[in-house]
Amino acid sequence: MSILVRNVSRSFGDFVALDDVSLEVDSGSLTALLGPSGSGKSTLLRIIAGLERPDAGQILLSGKDATALTPQKRNIGFVFQHYAAFKHMTVHDNIAFGLKVRKRPKAEIRNRVDELLNLVQLEGLGNRYPSQLSGGQRQRMGLARALAPEPDVLLLDEPFGALDARVRAELREWLTRLHDVVHVTTVFVTHDQEEAMEVADQITLLNEGRVVQVGAPRQLYDEPESEFVMRFIGDASEIGGVLVRPRDVELLQEPASGAAEAMIVRMTVLGRDAKVELHDSTGAEIVAVITRERFDELDLWRGQTVWVRARRKRVFAA
Amino acid sequence: MTTFLSLFVALPIAALVWEASSEGTQSFWEAVSSPEAVAALKLTLGTSFAVSLLNAVLGTITAWVLVRDDFRGKSFVNAIIDLPFALPTIVAGLTLLALYGPTSPIGINVAYTKTAIVLALMFVTLPFVVRTVQPVLQELDPELEQAAHTLGASQTTTFRRVILPNLVPSLLSGVALAFAKAVGEFGSLVIITGNIPFQTEVSSVYIFGRIESGDSASAAAVSVVLLVISFVTLLSIGAIRHVATRHDRA
Amino acid sequence: MRKLGLRFVALGYLAVILVGPLSIVFWRTFEDGFAPAWDALTTPETLHAFKLTLIITAIAVPVNTVFGILAALAIVRKKFPGKSVLNAFIDLPLALSPVVVGLALFLLYGREGWFGGWLNEHGIQVLFALPAMVIATIFVSIPFVAREVVPTLQEVGDEQEQAARTLGATGWQTFWRITLPSIRWAVIYGVILTTARCLGEYGAVAVVSGRLQGQTETATLRVQERYESFDLAGAYAISIVLALLAILVLVAMTVIRPREETAH
Numbered sequence: 001m002s003i004l005v006r007n008v009s010r011s012f013g014d015f016v017a018l019d020d021v022s023l024e025v026d027s028g029s030l031t032a033l034l035g036p037s038g039s040g041k042s043t044l045l046r047i048i049a050g051l052e053r054p055d056a057g058q059i060l061l062s063g064k065d066a067t068a069l070t071p072q073k074r075n076i077g078f079v080f081q082h083y084a085a086f087k088h089m090t091v092h093d094n095i096a097f098g099l100k101v102r103k104r105p106k107a108e109i110r111n112r113v114d115e116l117l118n119l120v121q122l123e124g125l126g127n128r129y130p131s132q133l134s135g136g137q138r139q140r141m142g143l144a145r146a147l148a149p150e151p152d153v154l155l156l157d158e159p160f161g162a163l164d165a166r167v168r169a170e171l172r173e174w175l176t177r178l179h180d181v182v183h184v185t186t187v188f189v190t191h192d193q194e195e196a197m198e199v200a201d202q203i204t205l206l207n208e209g210r211v212v213q214v215g216a217p218r219q220l221y222d223e224p225e226s227e228f229v230m231r232f233i234g235d236a237s238e239i240g241g242v243l244v245r246p247r248d249v250e251l252l253q254e255p256a257s258g259a260a261e262a263m264i265v266r267m268t269v270l271g272r273d274a275k276v277e278l279h280d281s282t283g284a285e286i287v288a289v290i291t292r293e294r295f296d297e298l299d300l301w302r303g304q305t306v307w308v309r310a311r312r313k314r315v316f317a318a
Numbered sequence: 319m320t321t322f323l324s325l326f327v328a329l330p331i332a333a334l335v336w337e338a339s340s341e342g343t344q345s346f347w348e349a350v351s352s353p354e355a356v357a358a359l360k361l362t363l364g365t366s367f368a369v370s371l372l373n374a375v376l377g378t379i380t381a382w383v384l385v386r387d388d389f390r391g392k393s394f395v396n397a398i399i400d401l402p403f404a405l406p407t408i409v410a411g412l413t414l415l416a417l418y419g420p421t422s423p424i425g426i427n428v429a430y431t432k433t434a435i436v437l438a439l440m441f442v443t444l445p446f447v448v449r450t451v452q453p454v455l456q457e458l459d460p461e462l463e464q465a466a467h468t469l470g471a472s473q474t475t476t477f478r479r480v481i482l483p484n485l486v487p488s489l490l491s492g493v494a495l496a497f498a499k500a501v502g503e504f505g506s507l508v509i510i511t512g513n514i515p516f517q518t519e520v521s522s523v524y525i526f527g528r529i530e531s532g533d534s535a536s537a538a539a540v541s542v543v544l545l546v547i548s549f550v551t552l553l554s555i556g557a558i559r560h561v562a563t564r565h566d567r568a
Numbered sequence: 569m570r571k572l573g574l575r576f577v578a579l580g581y582l583a584v585i586l587v588g589p590l591s592i593v594f595w596r597t598f599e600d601g602f603a604p605a606w607d608a609l610t611t612p613e614t615l616h617a618f619k620l621t622l623i624i625t626a627i628a629v630p631v632n633t634v635f636g637i638l639a640a641l642a643i644v645r646k647k648f649p650g651k652s653v654l655n656a657f658i659d660l661p662l663a664l665s666p667v668v669v670g671l672a673l674f675l676l677y678g679r680e681g682w683f684g685g686w687l688n689e690h691g692i693q694v695l696f697a698l699p700a701m702v703i704a705t706i707f708v709s710i711p712f713v714a715r716e717v718v719p720t721l722q723e724v725g726d727e728q729e730q731a732a733r734t735l736g737a738t739g740w741q742t743f744w745r746i747t748l749p750s751i752r753w754a755v756i757y758g759v760i761l762t763t764a765r766c767l768g769e770y771g772a773v774a775v776v777s778g779r780l781q782g783q784t785e786t787a788t789l790r791v792q793e794r795y796e797s798f799d800l801a802g803a804y805a806i807s808i809v810l811a812l813l814a815i816l817v818l819v820a821m822t823v824i825r826p827r828e829e830t831a832h
Contacts, residue, residue: 051464071467078468084461088483097479098469149470327657330672330707333682337675376581383578387571395579397822401586403761404814404821406768406788409807412795413589416596416804423592440585473570495662502665505770505788509795522667522771529671529775538675541668548663552656 001062001152001185002027003048008057010043017043018054019209025187025202027062030179032200033189036232039206041189042157048187049155050074061152077146077184079156083138085130091117091141092126098149116144119181136167140174147182156188160195172199193233197221205229227316237286244310249288251276251298252307259307262286264300276300278308334545337538349539357516358524359543365432365520366500369439370493377447377496378489384448385455399449402442407505410441415510430512435520438506443496450492451485458484487562491555498551502544590811597804608794608802609809613782617790618809624698624773624786625766628705632762636713637755641747643714644721661710670775673704677776696778701786704772709765713758720754753827760824764817767810 003025010018018040025031033041046052048059050071058067066074086094092113093100099109117123120140130138139159146154159175160168176199179186190196196203197217205212205220213225224230227243236243239260252259262278265285274295278286286308290298300306338346349355384396402410414437416422419429428434458481466476504522511518513527521544528537597605608614642648643655661669677694678684687694694700728750732742748755770788777784785793787806794802 049468051467071464072470072472074468075470076468078465080461080465082459082461084459084465086462086465086480097466097471101466101469101471101475101479145465145469327660327707327710329682330669330676333675334668334672376577379574380578380581383575387575389575393822395582397818398582398586400818400821401590401814404764404768404817406770406791406810406814408770408788408791409768409810409814412791412803412807413593413811416592417589421596421800437585441589444582444585498663502663502668504665504667504774508770508792522665525665525667525671526771526775529667529674534671534675537671541665541671544665544668548660548665552659552663556656 003153003185003187004058004060004063005044005048006058006060008044008047008054008059010040010047010052010054016209018047021057021206021209021211023204023211023214025185027185028183029201030176030186030199031188031202031204032196033187033206034191034193034196034203034232035206035212036191038208040209041191041206044206045155045157045187045189048153049076049078051078075149075152077149077151077154079139079142079146079154079159081158081161083130083135083142083162085138085141087130089129090126091122091128091130091133094130094141095126095144095148097145102149112148113144116148119147119178120144134167135163136171139163139171143178147184151184154182154184154186156186158189158191161190168195175199197233203233205232207232224314225316230314230316235287237288238284239280239286239308239310242310242313242315244312244314246275246287246289248311249286249290250309250311251288251290251294251300252309253298255307256309259309262306262308264302264304264306267295267300267302269295278306280308331545334538334541337534338542340538341535345535346539346542349536350543352536354515354519355521355524355536355540358519358521359540361432361435361519362501362521363547365435365439366497369436369443369500370497372436372440373443373447373496374489374493377444377492378451378485381448381451381455384452399445402444407442407503408508411438411506411509414438414441414506419510429510430514430518432518434510435507435518438510439500439503442503442506443499446496446499447489447492450488450495454485454488455481487558490558490562494551494555494558498548501547501551593804593807593811597801597808600801604801605805605808608799608805611802613785614787614790614802614806616782617785617787617806620698620701620785621767621787624702624705625763627702628709628766629759629762631706632709633713633755633759635710636758636762637717637748637751639714640717640721640751643718645726658711658714661708664708666708666769666771667775669707670704670772673700673707673772673776677703695776696780696784698784700776701773701784704776705766705769708769708772709762712761712765713755716754716758716761717751720751724750753824757821757824760817760820764814767813 005021005023008018008021009016021040021044033044035041043052047054050066050069054067058065060066061074071078086097089097095113095116096109099112113126117126120143122137122140122144125133125137130141133141160171163171172195175188188199200217202214203217203220204214207228213220213229215223220229220233224233230236230243235246237246237249239249240258255261260280262280264276264278266277268275269292272292273289274292276288276290278288280286288308380399384392414434415429417424418426418434418437420427428437462480463476466480471479502522503520504526507513507520507523511520513519513523521540525537525540528534528540639654639658643651674681674695676682676684677687677700679688679695684695694703728746729742732746737745768788770792773786774789777786777789779785779789779793781793787810791803791806791810794806
């Protein structure tokens with residue numbers, strides 16, 4: 001099912017959460033709504049879900065105007081950051097909830113729940129209670145629960161935000177694989193650009209209630225349309241008033257035109273590359289990534305003064 | 319500390335049990351099964367039970383309105399819920415008599431009837447369910463309801479399957495407290511019910527009557543029955559709390 | 569729509585049971601003006617009744633406050649056999665009928681009671697006199713301070729007290745400077761509830777006092793007495809005073825409760 005957001009605005013008192021936001025989500029895609037806190041991404045997701053009403057604008061699901069529909073009628077699945085597990089029900093009953101509410105026959109429910117328990121790798125845990133599961137398991141249960149009634153759209157609100165780093169990484173990979181299997185239109189909200197880059201086909205970057213750029217991860221990285229995008233996605237350092245990616249930072253051992261002086265603060269070897277962190281004359285951080293060969297060639301040490309230059313410049317319209 | 323408490327609390331209870339059995343088991347049984355005593359007990363249990371159920375429904379609705387609704391004067395309404403805690407029971411009885419008795423300005427006169435008992439008991443037990451359910455409703459995660467909505471559950475279904483199960487322990491606690499209070503209630507009933515034996519005489523009033531007549535043994539016997547009921551109710555509240563939190567103990 | 573329906577039910581319920589009756593009493597009392605009410609209130613017996621109520625309350629509240637704090641400390645901080653028994657005993661007065669309480673005390677302190685004989689020999693009268701009334705009132709109001717302080721003590725934890733002790737404070741100093749301030753609002757709230765209970769006690773005191781006008785009649789007992797003597801106006805007048813005190817208690821509760829809750 002495709003999603004069309006048309007000129008949606010929403011304010012909370014004086015605070016403008018969304019300002020005339022429009023966006024298109026293709027059927028079957030895996031889209032990330034990315035942005036810093038306060039950018040409006042969660043609000044937008046909830047408006048798509050029907051958990052919030054927009055002040056203006058429309059939401060179209062598969063071409064039909066769903067703006068006035070309650071969440072019950074939109075056939076969406078929603079996964080919450082803090083799981084929203086029904087703690088008085090077993091894992092099985094949690095997952096079965098959407099089907100029970102639709103009065104499905106018992107046998108069908110049982111089969112579907114077993115199928116999903118397998119899918120999310122919680123086999124055998126059907127009779128446990130959420131309080132007996134780890135955070136990662138609870139979220140997998142949340143996913144299974146949302147998928148059980150075969151929704152047209154799956155919406156996830158910072159689904160891995162409450163989990164520790166290792167579990168987050170695992171589940172990220174896991175969500176990508178799940179999407180390959182299940183193929184449902186998926187939209188997830190995150191503030192973690194790495195997560196968005198790794199998982200999504202399409203990223204919509206939001207800031208202060210407005211859409212800043214839309215595109216595939218590679219596009220946002222290679223072709224940022226504004227300084228904000230460049231800084232938010234991937235690392236970017238500023239040399240001589242110009243933003244440059246770590247791989248585009250040239251390290252020189254003698255002054256040259258267009259190069260700025262900097263002091264090496266830390267060096268890390270990362271397999272076939274080496275990361276060199278420097279401070280420029282104002283103390284601002286500059287990150288450079290060079291090849292191992294170049295690194296070995298240069299014979300660098302901590303505290304050394306070198307010169308840095310942007311190999312490729314990106315200048316943005318003011 | 320424990321010795322002080324034992325003396326202060328346990329001793330009176332021991333005295334009751336002693337007195338109740340002082341004239342032998344036969345006497346005890348006779349006192350407890352006398353027609354008037356039995357009528358009083360039936361009335362006490364019946365009305366207390368009815369009031370507890372009424373409170374379960376009305377108290378939950380009131381708690382719901384206080385937590386979820388917003389209107390001018392809500393904080394005033396929230397404050398007066400505790401009035402029955404603060405007002406002397408005898409005054410409660412008198413005020414109910416003023417509105418629902420012989421001098422009623424709206425012509426309703428239920429004095430000296432069983433309805434009066436129910437009214438008085440509703441007054442004194444009003445806060446119990448409201449105050450035990452209110453904090454739980456307040457703390458309830460709104461995302462649970464949102465999750466249920468996204469899964470297709472209507473408001474009523476969500477209330478029945480998601481909210482209510484979370485309220486049941488505190489609801490039962492409140493009902494048990496209300497029941498215990500109602501069974502032993504005295505002051506509010508003394509004026510408005512007329513204390514007519516076999517009709518509007520509850521056990522506490524019956525006991526009082528026996529004391530005044532100098533028949534301490536019968537009074538003690540029936541008291542022991544009430545004591546046992548109180549004990550059982552107290553224990554069940556503890557048990558409810560224990561069972562209710564089992565899902566939280568991971 | 570449903571929201572309005574629920575609101576109507578809840579407000580209607582409160583109006584029928586609470587607000588309506590109380591308003592009528594206020595109206596009736598002052599129906600014939602202020603003077604008759606004032607006369608009813610200032611008869612010597614009535615004044616004595618109020619005085620007696622206040623005296624009993626003034627004794628019972630401090631006793632239960634001290635006891636409540638000590639019991640709460642014991643329950644939360646110490647391990648000892650019979651702790652759950654202590655806990656249950658504290659809650660017991662809440663579930664007991666006041667008449668049963670009165671009877672129990674009657675059996676203990678009456679002339680043929682367990683202590684009655686000894687007390688009588690030494691010329692100490694407990695029953696049908698102030699002591700019994702005080703004991704009865706203490707009994708029925710035992711739970712309140714303890715029940716308020718226990719959860720607060722549990723939440724606050726004893727780390728602060730441990731810190732104080734490592735800094736050299738004695739037990740008493742720790743209690744006075746650290747523990748007591750941390751439970752201050754819970755104690756105050758508990759005291760308010762205890763006071764309300766003491767002022768309003770009827771059943772237990774009715775049994776043990778003998779209800780002698782001008783001697784062992786409290787304000788609540790007097791309300792009943794006035795009613796039985798067909799002095800409805802007098803009964804209403806005393807009730808109004810008690811109701812006003814109750815409203816004061818309510819106001820105090822409403823003001824203190826948020827402070828008590830945020831102290832956790």
